[in-house]
Amino acid sequence: MSRKAPEIDPKPAETITFGGFVFLTRNSELRTVEGKAVDLRSQSAEVLSVLAARPGEIVSKDALMQAIWPDTFVTDDSLIQCIADIRRALADDAHAIVETLPRRGYRLNAHPSDATDLDAAAVKERAKTRLSRRGVILAAIVLVAAAIGAYYGTEAWRAAPVRSSDMPRIAILPFDDFSAGADKGYLSDAVAEGIITELARSKTYAVIARNSSFRYRGKPTDTRQIGDELGVDYLLEGSQQKIGDRLKVTAQLLSAHDGSHVWANTYNREIGDLFAVQEEIIRTLAERVGRRIERPLQESGAARVSALHYHLMGIAEIRGNFSAARNELFRQMNLKAIEEDPNSQFGYIGLAWSYRNDAMFGWNEQDRDEALKRAAEYADKAILLAPDDAEAHNIRASIHTEAGEVEQALARYDQAIALNPSNSDILVRSTDLLLYVGRTDEAIDRIRQAMGIDPFYPDDFNWQMGWALWEKNDCGAALAAMRKMSTIPIGAHRMLAGIQACLGNKREAKEALAVFLQNTPSESISKERREWGKIWTAPGSLDRWIGHMRFAGLPEE
Known part of the structure; x- marks a missing residue:
């Protein structure tokens, strides 16, 4: 556990029993009464450990958050997921073991005991070994936290949403x-x-x-x-x-x-x-x-509803597989939306995204500058028709980003987020720009923030996190993030190739790049340098990317 809040003082009991389970407090291990280990994610085990320190008492959400994530911003959705994980492990469908007290916190309905009910000697030996290792790790964490705490205390998370106690x-x-x-x-x-x-x-x-x-x-x-x-x-x-x-x-x-x-x-x-x-x-x-x-x-009006219908059909198509062919189908659906109602914003938003995708991924043999110009025209039309539509500002911000127009992009993203604060997709999309200019830690924080407000976030959040971790040269973690995707779409295989190249995995890098090139056979080193030279300004980042693309086998011309 990272740190315990002052109000949480563990009891001396070595085990806590509840509903046919035993929790060993010293090493945060959950077992059945027969002694069989029960799998529980590390953070969920830490939450259970804090609750077990005060069996039968209400522990507030704030106390739990401070105990588990003292120096890291997470929304209370992270805690909620841990509670759900614990209940699944305990088969506590009735919430009788881990009880929710609305607006007050959680209570573990359990009984403290000693370790004699189990194989005490074996338990203590394992606990001693684990605690020894854990003590070294915790000491290091405390030293690092002390060094950076003053900077990251509240200032780094000033822009993060804070839940008001009276906000439903x-x-x-x-x-x-x-x-x-x-x-x-x-x-x-x-x-x-x-x-x-x-x-x-x-x-x-x-x-x-x-x-x-x-x-x-x-x-x-x-x-x-x-x-x-x-x-x-x-x-x-x-x-x-x-x-x-x-x-x-x-x-x-x-x-x-x-x-x-x-x-x-x-x-x-x-x-x-x-x-x-x-x-x-x-x-x-x-x-x-x-x-x-x-x-x-x-x-x-019926025409407006019909336009929305075609726009949503297009979105469903491209969500199914992010590829050049689906992007073209997405474009055709949005052209139909405009035919149905040229005075609604939906079709123009869709067309703007389709041309932006062409520009970014080199699809459909579109000239990048021309594709971005057309995308901007459609986005501006959508904003003119619906100035309060967050998605219209979102696509315009993305186009500004691809054009290297940093200040305009930041302003548009701020406006889009203000118009729809619940849209986690806009939060993640806004990190494109941050990664291009080298504000990598800020981008990672924002991705995590989006994951916090969207507990069951979509696969492409992992794709974005993979890019961000590649930027930090933490390519093992970047690969792990990419592998969290249920299916890696064709468009994401270029990033996967770069990550594999970063790890020195030549065969895997070549295979991933080959998948991406199925949609973009004309891609080359010179083309990527020409198209991204103005916008990918993080020091040394583009050169590093080019090196990884060479390693993966991308041709020079």
């Missing part, structure tokens, strides 16, 4: 789609996604990111379990059903603490009223939770 935390679950035939899936997750964005923008809620709350799609709603895992006070669930030109939306707000219904309503409207329905749900939800949102209703 809400998760919007994916709405069930009860449409039939060709109507099924027509709106995808449009209703729920719109509500997430609008509530996050209100600044009166802490809204869990889409990637995490949508993880519960198709699963029974165990309100208390989801509430504990996501660390929220309220859940909004519902359904949508399209029948011809009619849209029926049902929504209900639940207390995550006890599952009670706070509010429910049904909306039966014309399909063009989608955005008005979203707005009504948001306003009613705000009122029920005790806040008010005063804002003009968004424009609606």
Whole structure:
């Protein structure tokens, strides 16, 4: 354990028993009463150790956070994941062993005992060996923490979101789609996604990111379990059903603490009223939770809804496999969106992303400068049509980044994050620029911040972390980050090649680069140096990358 908070003073008991399990306090080891070891992640074991130090007592979240992560910023989502991990290991589905006391903390319902119930001699010998090693490690950690603590205390995390004790935390679950035939899936997750964005923008809620709350799609709603895992006070669930030109939306707000219904309503409207329905749900939800949102209703209309539909279809395609072919399909879907409604922002945002992708990855034989120019034109059009759309500012910031326009990119990212604070994707995308200019530690911090607000973050966060760790020349950790991806997409294989080259793995580097070159056969050393020379300004970083690409077999011309 990194450090214990002053309020936590371990009891002298060597073992704590609960629900058929025994926890050995000296070496933080969980076992069954028969003596069989139970696998538990190291941080989860540390959380359990802190709770075991005060069996039967309430330990506040703040005390636990200070004990486990004293010199590191994490959101309380990290603690929530550890608690969920402990409960899974203990099969504590009823939360009877590790009890949640809303807004107070957690309590381990356990009994202290001594080590005589187990093989005491063996246990103590193992504990002695582990503690000896651990003491050396902890001493080193304390010295390092003392040296850097003054700098990293609060200043380094000044921009990180802080949870207000009176700010409700809400998760919007994916709405069930009860449409039939060709109507099924027509709106995808449009209703729920719109509500997430609008509530996050209100600044009166802490809204869990889409990637995490949508993880519960198709699963029974165990309100208390989801509430504990996501660390929220309220859940909004519902359904949508399209029948011809009619849209029926049902929504209900639940207390995550006890599952009670706070509010429910049904909306039966014309399909063009989608955005008005979203707005009504948001306003009613705000009122029920005790806040008010005063804002003009968004424009609606069937054409606008249809444009959104094509845009979402395109996103689904490129999320399936980030490649040149999918990027072209993504572009075609967004062209259809513009055909449906040239006055809505969705298609222009999609086209801007498609040309930005071409520029960054050398896809579809696009000239980089021309691709970026077209991307900027579409992004500017989207901002003109929808100045409050966070995604429009996000893509414009990314284009500024690829063009080497540092100050403009930073300003756009700040605006996008302010418009939708729950969007962890925007946080991670903003680190492209930080890595290009050598602000690597800041980028890693921001990626971790995004992971904190999005407990079930998507694979590409690991891709970004791989790049960041490559920048720090910690290539073993970079490879580990890449391998956390469920599937490494074609576009990520260039980064994988660079990491393998950094590790001196020539065969693996060549194989990874060969996968990337399937989409970009014209890629070369001279092309990468020409295209990135102006924007990749971190001292020595581009030269190091070029060296690794040569090692992986990228041709000079």
